[in-house]
Amino acid sequence: MFRKFIHTKSIGVAKYTLLIMCSLMLTLQASAQYAGYKSITDLAAFKKQFAVESAKVQSITSDFVQQKELLALTETITSSGKFWFKRSNRVRIDYTKPFTYRMVMNGDKMMVKDDQKESRINVKSNKLFQQVNKIMIDCVQGTILDSKDFTTRVFENDKTYLLEMTPVSKTLKEFFQTIVLSVEKKDYSVKSIDMNEPSGDKTTITFSNKVLNAQVADEVFAL
Amino acid sequence: MKFLHCSIVVLLFAACASDYKARKPVASDQACADKIKPAGIKTAWYTTHIDVIGKHISGLLLVKQMPDSSKRVVFTNEAGVTFLDFEFRADGSFQVKQVIKQLDKKAVVQLLRKDFELMLGIPFRKGVYEAWQMNDERYFGVPQKKETAYFITGADCASLRRIELGSKRKKKVTVEMWGDNLTTPDSVKVKHYTFNMVIGLKKIER
Numbered sequence: 001m002f003r004k005f006i007h008t009k010s011i012g013v014a015k016y017t018l019l020i021m022c023s024l025m026l027t028l029q030a031s032a033q034y035a036g037y038k039s040i041t042d043l044a045a046f047k048k049q050f051a052v053e054s055a056k057v058q059s060i061t062s063d064f065v066q067q068k069e070l071l072a073l074t075e076t077i078t079s080s081g082k083f084w085f086k087r088s089n090r091v092r093i094d095y096t097k098p099f100t101y102r103m104v105m106n107g108d109k110m111m112v113k114d115d116q117k118e119s120r121i122n123v124k125s126n127k128l129f130q131q132v133n134k135i136m137i138d139c140v141q142g143t144i145l146d147s148k149d150f151t152t153r154v155f156e157n158d159k160t161y162l163l164e165m166t167p168v169s170k171t172l173k174e175f176f177q178t179i180v181l182s183v184e185k186k187d188y189s190v191k192s193i194d195m196n197e198p199s200g201d202k203t204t205i206t207f208s209n210k211v212l213n214a215q216v217a218d219e220v221f222a223l
Numbered sequence: 224m225k226f227l228h229c230s231i232v233v234l235l236f237a238a239c240a241s242d243y244k245a246r247k248p249v250a251s252d253q254a255c256a257d258k259i260k261p262a263g264i265k266t267a268w269y270t271t272h273i274d275v276i277g278k279h280i281s282g283l284l285l286v287k288q289m290p291d292s293s294k295r296v297v298f299t300n301e302a303g304v305t306f307l308d309f310e311f312r313a314d315g316s317f318q319v320k321q322v323i324k325q326l327d328k329k330a331v332v333q334l335l336r337k338d339f340e341l342m343l344g345i346p347f348r349k350g351v352y353e354a355w356q357m358n359d360e361r362y363f364g365v366p367q368k369k370e371t372a373y374f375i376t377g378a379d380c381a382s383l384r385r386i387e388l389g390s391k392r393k394k395k396v397t398v399e400m401w402g403d404n405l406t407t408p409d410s411v412k413v414k415h416y417t418f419n420m421v422i423g424l425k426k427i428e429r
Contacts, residue, residue: 068303072320073287073295077268077429093302098427099270101281101301114281114301116272116423128325174324175304195303199321203303 034162037155046154047145050161053188054142060085060189062210066095071200083207085140090221104221105133111223120223131172139181140190150179159185173198187212241392243355246362251354255380256363263294263344265406269424271298276419282306284424286343295320296339309336311343338413338422341386341398346372360384370395393417402426 040046062083069076081095095101102113110121110133123129131149138144145152149172150165163181167173180194192206264286271284285297292313298306308321317336326332340346352363359378364371373387383405386398394416402409413422 066303068299070285070297070305073285073289073297075285075287077283077285077427079301095301098429099283099301103302112281114272115270116281117279119279171324197305199305199308201305 034155034164037157037160037162040154040156040161043152043154046161050142050145050183050188056213057085057142057187057189058087058213059216060140060210060212061214061216062207064093064205064207066203066205068203069201071202084216084220086216086218086221087141089137089141091136091140092221104223105136106221106223109223128171131169135179139179139193142188144181156185160191161185242394243357243389243392246355246357249354249356249361251352251363252361252380255361255376256352256354257350259363259374259376259380259383260347260350261344261374261383261386261400262406264342264408264411267407268427268429269411270427271425272421272423274419274421274423283427294343296343307335309339311340311345315345315348337388338396338398341372341388341396342411342413344386347374362387 060083063080064083065078065080067076067078079095079099080097081093083094084090084092089105089107091103091105093103100115102111104111105123108122108124110123110129112119112121121129123133134147135144135149138147144150144163144165147165149169150167152166153164155162155164161183163183165179165181167176167179175197177196177198178194180196182191182194183189184191189210189212190207192204195203195205197203265288267286269284269286271282273280282298282300285295285299287295287297289295294311295308296311297308300306305321306323307319307326310318310320312318319332322332346365346367347363349365352365355362355364356378361376361378361380362373363375364373367388370388370390373389375384375387376382377384383400386400387394388396396416397412397414399412399414400408400410407426408424409426411422411424413424415421
């Protein structure tokens with residue numbers, strides 16, 4: 001009996017020790033992955049808070065710099081431009097350097113304009129466009145944590161939340177290993193987006209000169 | 224009705240006529256060939272437009288000369304998502320390093336492979352050419368599997384006019400390049416003649 005108790009207790013201790021070790025390893029892994037960040041354990045509470053706070057952002061006007069790094073080719077291309085968001089479901093991205101390209105998303109409709117042609121797309125007719133459109137909108141309006149397209153882990157330091165999103169669907173997995181959003185704690189606006197590809201290549205979009213909740217005309221998102 | 228018949232006959236003749244009928248074999252001028260031979264694009268980024276059968280795609284194309292003498296061609300969209308990554312090795316072999324499902328069709332990959340090979344000057348690496356004269360142009364050709372890859376200059380051998388891929392009778396693809404240095408041309412136009420497809424590249428100054 002005693003032996004059985006000892007045995008059971010030993011299993012209990014072993015399980016407990018294993019659990020602690022696993023937690024420790026996960027924390028260490030998270031810390032190793034995102035130096036200076038610790039993981040948020042109560043994801044439900046964070047989601048609630050995140051939804052409430054990010055709903056306060058009605059519009060964003062910002063500059064951005066995009067860096068695409070091709071790891072194996074040791075090549076980086078930097079582009080920049082202007083970004084607009086207006087709740088709900090309206091995003092415009094204008095690349096101005098070193099090339100011109102405009103992408104406007106307005107509800108279910110999308111317009112892309114390069115230096116040669118303007119194309120209008122009904123995103124409902126294309127599943128991939130629909131997903132990409134949804135990701136972009138969800139990222140900026142703070143609804144990405146509700147998305148069924150990703151599983152999410154959240155980390156924080158004193159100024160920033162990191163939302164690490166791993167795609168669930170096969171289609172998105174082909175394009176992204178993870179998408180990592182860096183969100184400012186002070187106003188819950190997105191500071192940067194890292195799109196990590198399965199090949200190891202990476203695209204980082206960093207926002208600057210952000211103006212939140214200023215008047216943005218509907219015409220900005222005209223298709 | 225008579226006019227329609229005549230039109231069909233004219234069209235049939237036009238379709239059957241050989242693009243290379245007037246071409247005359249000549250002795251290969253090695254000095255001219257060496258001077259004009261396309262070395263191919265080395266390393267540069269380009270904004271890219273592909274118009275194919277009424278569809279328009281744009282993005283960025285990177286051509287990169289690697290330290291092992293292989294070349295990589297990577298096509299991404301403007302937002303940075305990689306659509307394809309092709310490797311052209313120095314020994315002539317080819318590998319698809321990455322391609323998205325939507326483009327992962329044998330015909331698409333082979334078509335783009337051939338277009339990029341012309342841009343990179345790959346068919347002309349060995350330096351053995353047959354030569355022809357047609358109108359005021361000199362053709363230097365290298366036989367491929369079922370086609371011939373040409374680089375074409377004027378009678379004066381002053382500059383490369385275009386690169387061309389043709390079957391026995393028909394011109395299939397032309398590649399034209401503009402700029403002072405054709406290893407990093409300012410712009411490139413790849414045009415297909417057997418169906419409606421044009422690829423346009425414009426160099427990005429970084």
